[in-house]
Amino acid sequence: MIAYLIAVGIIALIYMLLTIGLNLQYGYTGLINFGVVAFFAIGAYTSALLTLGGWPLVPAFVVAIIVAAIVAYPIGLLSLRLSDDYLAVVTLGFSEVVRLAIQQERWLTHGVQGLPGIPRMFLSLGIGDYAELATLAVLVLCNLAAIGLMLHLVRSPYGRLIQAIRDDEVAVEAIGKDPRRLKVQVFMLGSGLAGLAGAFYAHFITYLSPDQFLPLVTFYVWIAMIIGGTGRTTGAVAGSLILMVFLEGSRFARDWIPSVSEVQMASVRLALVGLALILFTIYRPQGMMGSRR
Amino acid sequence: MTALLAAVGVCKSFDGFKVLDDVSFAVPERGLTGIVGTNGAGKSTLFAVVSGQLDADGGRVSFADADITGLRPMRRARLGLGRTFQVPREFAHLTVRENFLVAARREYGETLGSVFFGWGRVQREERTLRDRADGWIEFLNLKKVTDKPAGTLSGGQKKLLELGRMLMTEPKCILLDEPFAGVNPVLVEEISTRIRELNNSHGIAFVIIEHHLEALKALVQHLYVMDQGRVIADGEAAAVLAEPRVLEAYMGGVI
The missing domain is CATH 3.40.50.300 (P-loop containing nucleotide triphosphate hydrolases)
Structure with a gap:
């Protein structure tokens, strides 16, 4: 049971990194990124391939962040030319392109067979609870650092300007500020965070295949952000924890509804998550922590 | 002319x-x-x-x-x-003062680098601009709504x-x-x-x-x-x- 809770905690913290990144992009800056999973996948595969090639973990993580951020650059530039809703379509399409590329480029990614045997973190602590506890601890630290950075950023003049862009981009230009530069930077920053989350994921799961990177992941992150409260960093924290309670907690719902089979239960779980989202939007549209949007 | x-x-x-x-x-x-x-x-x-x-x-x-x-x-x-x-x-979700501050001409405080480094410099810049913003806020008789979100104004x-x-x-x-x-x-x-x-x-x-x-x-x-x-x-x-x-x-x- 402890091992299970640690594992759930690790996944929750990985989602938290993703949600904090999306919240920076959408919650604070208004960029509709429906391709979160693409940068998550790029981070995961980058770090996995590098470590399988003999790299140590830490530089592999750093490169994963950088690669995810660099890939975000051209997408960010595109977003300058597109209005909000088109950016949503482009990013969603991009995430599917990334997934299909992973599927097809077998020489690099082993396609649908996947990449097995990705090195775990903290191997020296042996296989088992201690290594995973250490992973959990590092993830907590990374999340705390990300939260601290966000809280600081939002209060800075830089953060004020990105929120102004979210509220009215035309007015931002009218006061002589360049929304383009900041939108690209924010897109890269949030994507770098997704790349970091991907690296953690790769070395925790130790096996990667393209079907782990469906758009569903993106929408889980969106759900976490909305439930928690868009435009609030504490909301991203609360939201990703609540999401995990729903995703994992609904596993145990089968104990109360025994007539449902294991296979059917998977669908019931998704239905429960959907129901939760609907109830949240009706009874608490501003999210758990309140929203500034 | x-x-x-x-x-x-x-x-x-x-x-x-x-x-x-x-x-x-x-x-x-x-x-x-x-x-x-x-x-x-x-x-x-x-x-x-x-x-x-x-x-x-x-x-x-x-x-x-x-x-x-x-x-x-x-x-x-x-x-x-x-x-x-x-x-x-x-900027509806920013306060009145923030609306003023965001418009100020400035070089350093709105670079991404300033979020990580040079916080002292940013703070000094902020203090000067804040005084100027408050001056205009008073001039335009918006003092009582200084800290309200701009979206709530008449x-x-x-x-x-x-x-x-x-x-x-x-x-x-x-x-x-x-x-x-x-x-x-x-x-x-x-x-x-x-x-x-x-x-x-x-x-x-x-x-x-x-x-x-x-x-x-x-x-x-x-x-x-x-x-x-x-x-x-x-x-x-x-x-x-x-x-x-x-x-x-x-x-x-x-x-």
Whole structure:
């Protein structure tokens, strides 16, 4: 049971990194990124391939962040030319392109067979609870650092300007500020965070295949952000924890509804998550922590 | 007399329909200029072209001895040509003070690097700008709403906020699009007074689109009348408004 809770905690913290990144992009800056999973996948595969090639973990993580951020650059530039809703379509399409590329480029990614045997973190602590506890601890630290950075950023003049862009981009230009530069930077920053989350994921799961990177992941992150409260960093924290309670907690719902089979239960779980989202939007549209949007 | 802001032969069509047809106007340094005309005469389109939101199909726009035709709105604002909008575009989720601060000219505090490094420098910059913002907030009588989200202000207060935000950019000239629309008579008087003060003591030129003719007549030195995309008359305000063809076009000859 402890091992299970640690594992759930690790996944929750990985989602938290993703949600904090999306919240920076959408919650604070208004960029509709429906391709979160693409940068998550790029981070995961980058770090996995590098470590399988003999790299140590830490530089592999750093490169994963950088690669995810660099890939975000051209997408960010595109977003300058597109209005909000088109950016949503482009990013969603991009995430599917990334997934299909992973599927097809077998020489690099082993396609649908996947990449097995990705090195775990903290191997020296042996296989088992201690290594995973250490992973959990590092993830907590990374999340705390990300939260601290966000809280600081939002209060800075830089953060004020990105929120102004979210509220009215035309007015931002009218006061002589360049929304383009900041939108690209924010897109890269949030994507770098997704790349970091991907690296953690790769070395925790130790096996990667393209079907782990469906758009569903993106929408889980969106759900976490909305439930928690868009435009609030504490909301991203609360939201990703609540999401995990729903995703994992609904596993145990089968104990109360025994007539449902294991296979059917998977669908019931998704239905429960959907129901939760609907109830949240009706009874608490501003999210758990309140929203500034 | 050299013009601070001038448009020469500006044309703009939407789907073949001429919204601006060879429009020229000039605003002197420290000038107070009004533009009137019926709805659809092309006034707001003219502002959009002059401030860079729309590209003109033909003609030139110059400002402070530079040709600014084709510059992005951001660049024009940096040169000192500001504007407000007919429907206020406040940053709704930022407080009034934040709205002012975000508009301030600054080099360092809005770079990504400043988030990570040089926090002391950012704080010093902030203190100076805060004093300036609070000064304008007081000047515009927005003190009691300083810390309120701008989205919660009344229509008149939003107009003042937009004007104040523009002042933070240290402009030479401000284009005001219907500053008196939907504003109660007391506030109209107050806004007029503020505009006069800014013009007198800060030397800021204003170009004002307005339907409120009485207030405008009392405020501006020079008036342009537009009709169907053309300037049909211009000159000293009271004299222009008395011209028969202006009465004919603008008021359908009823007055």
